[in-house]
Amino acid sequence: MGCFQTSPSNSWVYPTVILCLFGFFSMMRPSEPFLIPYLSEPSKNLTNTQITNEVLPVWTYSYLVLLLPVFILTDYARYKPVIILQGVSFVATWLLLLFGQGVKAMQVVEFVFGMVSATEVAYYAYIYSMVSPEHYQKVSGYCRSVTLVAYTAASVLAQLLVSLAHVSYFYLNVISLTSVSMALLVSLFLPMPKKSMFFHAKPNKEALEKPPGQDADLQGAQEGRKAPLQEPVTAAGYQESSQQGHPKPRNAVLRNLMQWFQDLKECYSSKRLFYWSLWWALATAGFNQILNYVQVLWDDKAPSQDSSIYNGAVEAIATFGGAMAALAVSYVDINWDLLGELALAIFSVVNAGALFLMHYTLSIWLCYAGYLVFKSSYMLLITIAVFQIAINLSVERYALVFGINTFLALVIQTIMTVIVVDQRGLNLPVRIQFLVYGSYFAVIAGIFLMRSVYVLYTARWQKEAQSPATAQSPTEPHSRESSHTLSTKL
Numbered sequence: 001m002g003c004f005q006t007s008p009s010n011s012w013v014y015p016t017v018i019l020c021l022f023g024f025f026s027m028m029r030p031s032e033p034f035l036i037p038y039l040s041e042p043s044k045n046l047t048n049t050q051i052t053n054e055v056l057p058v059w060t061y062s063y064l065v066l067l068l069p070v071f072i073l074t075d076y077a078r079y080k081p082v083i084i085l086q087g088v089s090f091v092a093t094w095l096l097l098l099f100g101q102g103v104k105a106m107q108v109v110e111f112v113f114g115m116v117s118a119t120e121v122a123y124y125a126y127i128y129s130m131v132s133p134e135h136y137q138k139v140s141g142y143c144r145s146v147t148l149v150a151y152t153a154a155s156v157l158a159q160l161l162v163s164l165a166h167v168s169y170f171y172l173n174v175i176s177l178t179s180v181s182m183a184l185l186v187s188l189f190l191p192m193p194k195k196s197m198f199f200h201a202k203p204n205k206e207a208l209e210k211p212p213g214q215d216a217d218l219q220g221a222q223e224g225r226k227a228p229l230q231e232p233v234t235a236a237g238y239q240e241s242s243q244q245g246h247p248k249p250r251n252a253v254l255r256n257l258m259q260w261f262q263d264l265k266e267c268y269s270s271k272r273l274f275y276w277s278l279w280w281a282l283a284t285a286g287f288n289q290i291l292n293y294v295q296v297l298w299d300d301k302a303p304s305q306d307s308s309i310y311n312g313a314v315e316a317i318a319t320f321g322g323a324m325a326a327l328a329v330s331y332v333d334i335n336w337d338l339l340g341e342l343a344l345a346i347f348s349v350v351n352a353g354a355l356f357l358m359h360y361t362l363s364i365w366l367c368y369a370g371y372l373v374f375k376s377s378y379m380l381l382i383t384i385a386v387f388q389i390a391i392n393l394s395v396e397r398y399a400l401v402f403g404i405n406t407f408l409a410l411v412i413q414t415i416m417t418v419i420v421v422d423q424r425g426l427n428l429p430v431r432i433q434f435l436v437y438g439s440y441f442a443v444i445a446g447i448f449l450m451r452s453v454y455v456l457y458t459a460r461w462q463k464e465a466q467s468p469a470t471a472q473s474p475t476e477p478h479s480r481e482s483s484h485t486l487s488t489k490l
Helices: 002-006 013-027 032-040 048-055 057-076 080-099 102-118 120-130 133-163 169-187 214-218 235-245 252-268 271-301 311-331 336-360 364-390 395-421 430-471 477-489
Strands: none
Touching: 013 080, 013 120, 013 133, 013 169, 032 048, 032 133, 032 169, 032 271, 032 311, 048 057, 048 102, 048 271, 048 430, 057 080, 057 102, 057 120, 057 271, 057 395, 080 102, 080 120, 080 169, 102 120, 120 133, 120 395, 133 169, 133 311, 252 271, 252 395, 271 336, 271 364, 271 395, 271 430, 311 364, 336 364, 336 430, 364 395, 395 430
16 A cells, blocks of 8 residues: 555556455355345245345335435545445345345345445446546446456356356355455455545646546447537536636535536536436336346246256346447447437337347247347447447536436336335236336337437438528528527537
């Protein structure tokens, strides 16, 4: 740690290595692809109905309740304490999974894992307080990649242990507990940041600004863009500009909350950012819901007690396929401003089709195939969405936008859970749930198909309106004004 403090040129290396180790051990959880079969075993003796309608919904509710308070606490506490809290929550989750019994105990598991999910923001935010802007792309790429590698490796290991060595699901959870305990231990060695993005931000000259395209690596996309919609504004920089028109509140928390509100208002005033964020929130809500209940569907199609299951292999292939799809975005040269909504519509149709297949088929292999298509296409689109939203925003602004998008996704997911899954709602069987989710993505596809038709029609109208305008003489200002107005609107 002394080397970290005395060697500024390499100051990013030590925290990056420690953070990557934390990410690897926290995601190296081979028990995860076989969670539902484990809970259905005689040792836990939970029915699919109990798991679906009483246990799993608790994660959604706790995640929603905890996300915003943890988001604020993360910045105020300067990340490291929240990363340690995540490590503690990981260990508590797997201790309860191993030794807890009954529905109530498993509901507590889901609540604690909701804390794990809510504190994940600290993992990705930490690097921006510890490294200089020129290293953002490299470091965030390392942190994202190591989690994908760990999750894929854990899924492969789980499948090999179950299929070849006939290891019980209990011992898969023991391995997971060992791994997350290592993550907790590693988190203690993280350096404590001296600043954060909002509450402990440095003066304006040291404020964090993001170079163009910096965040693309979060999901694997690197693609150049034209001039930004707006100049990046940092938290410290915004403090100065906001004081010109409004008195600065003395309370630091209130001041920062006002800054966040102003920044979000300015960001979402961009139609392009608004529609990409809308898709993000809608699709992520559906994606999280699928991930939460897909193992229950698989167990319904092919009960684990009566047949060989390949959940680990499917998760590994799906993650790898999604990563490759995300990487492919780097080599696609498309005018996303013009064709972005059309891409969202087309792939939302693909997602809907995959979910309908998972509902109607009686074959577990076709059900697996539908999941592979669904997860890969979602990861492809979320890569594009992350890039389109983040490319022109400062670190502070995209942290806020991503946080709000995630919160909105959770609100939508909670509404779906209450209506479709919860025993106080419709309490639908898992097969019917996937029919609902397929219809949900079909509605998303319809929304963005209509939006894409409007964008393409407007672009064509603008092109036709501009062509005669350029040929007119300077004595015809009306046509030029109309063309300028249309261009502004578009």
